[in-house]
Structure formats: structure tokens, C-alpha cells
Amino acid sequence: GENVEQHPSTLSVQEGDSAVIKCTYSDSASNYFPWYKQELGKRPQLIIDIRSNVGEKKDQRIAVTLNKTAKHFSLHITETQPEDSAVYFCAAGNAGNMLTFGGGTRLMVKP
């Protein structure tokens, strides 16, 4: 089955700096790579996703890149704000398979 590794497990940045979270996956059949944000005490919610036919996707301060050859994808948050503080999860899957999550990254943005 799919195995998703996520790094780092914790990340502390100063407000205004950029944050980068990286994930690797093992199953070359995976073609869907979402990122979820979970605030304290809340449910995980999708913030951005990318499919294997696209190398990069942006949505305001958030961007995701995908390298299919190397089987890794990354989340980039620019101009971080205190409200970006949360746990971020990457995941990988495809239509015929389950969605497998990485271990999560706790992002702390210091004012």
C-alpha cells in the first residue's frame, strides 16, 4: 500500500517568513495530493490539492509543487501570519485506492 512521509514534524517561523513542508510517497499509482489544515480542536479541512498532471498550483499565499519522478510534493506558505499556526497534513491517493495521510507538521508562527 501507499506510504506517505512528512517532514518536519514541527516548524517554527517568524511572522512574515515563509514555511515549507515536504512529503514523499511510495506508490507511483497515486495521482491526487491534497493538503489539509487542522486548527486546535477542529476538524481537518482541505486548503489546496494538486493532481499528477500538474507540477505546481497556487492559491494566494499558498502553493504546492509536485515532482512525480522523485515522488515528492511540497507545501509553501509565504508571508506567514499567526492564523497560519496549525497542524498541516499531506496525503496521497487515487480513485481506486484509499487516501493515505502523512504524520502531520505542527506549524507555529511567532508574532
Next chain:
Amino acid sequence: DARVTQTPRHKVTEMGQEVTMRCQPILGHNTVFWYRQTMMQGLELLAYFRNRAPLDDSGMPKDRFSAEMPDATLATLKIQPSEPRDSAVYFCASGFRADTEAFFGQGTRLTVV
């Protein structure tokens, strides 16, 4: 605003008791996942259903856990007997397919004492 509904939100039970958690997926979604989360990190997949059929429950301890979908509007996760190590937040999520957005419920916070 369609949402995945989970009940109960909180459950405190004694070791050895049966626990049943329920999930109502979003109408029209045919993919349902059960995840367990401990210590605010790590979403561990327990079970995965498509069109009510269990496709993968390899992450679930079979001797005490069971997951079912009696109909398209209800998914259940049972633990019998419960143990303190089962204490966690259990999330249900639903979607159209595994390669589309998964919508999570609020979770059931289970404490086994």
C-alpha cells in the same frame, strides 16, 4: 451547508464497555473513511468504504474493532471491549471518490478509563 455529522461528540466510558460511534456522510458521497488521531497529530486510517462495501480495514484491530455501513446514510465504528489505549479522537470523512476532497466530521473524542 452539507456536513459530515458524527455522534457522539464526546464519550467517556469504562474499560471493557462497548463503544459505538456513528457517522452520517454527506448525501451523495459514496466513499467513507474512519481515521483515528492521537495527540493532535497523525491520522491513522482504520477503515475505508466505497458504495458501502469495506475496501480496506487493515489498519483496524480486528479482535475488538468493527466498522459497518448499514445504509448509505450511516456508518458505524464499534469497539468491544474498549481499552484505555483506544482513547483518541475518531474522525469520519466522506467524499465522492478517494481522489477528491474528503470532508471530515467534527470527530468523536473517546476517553476510556
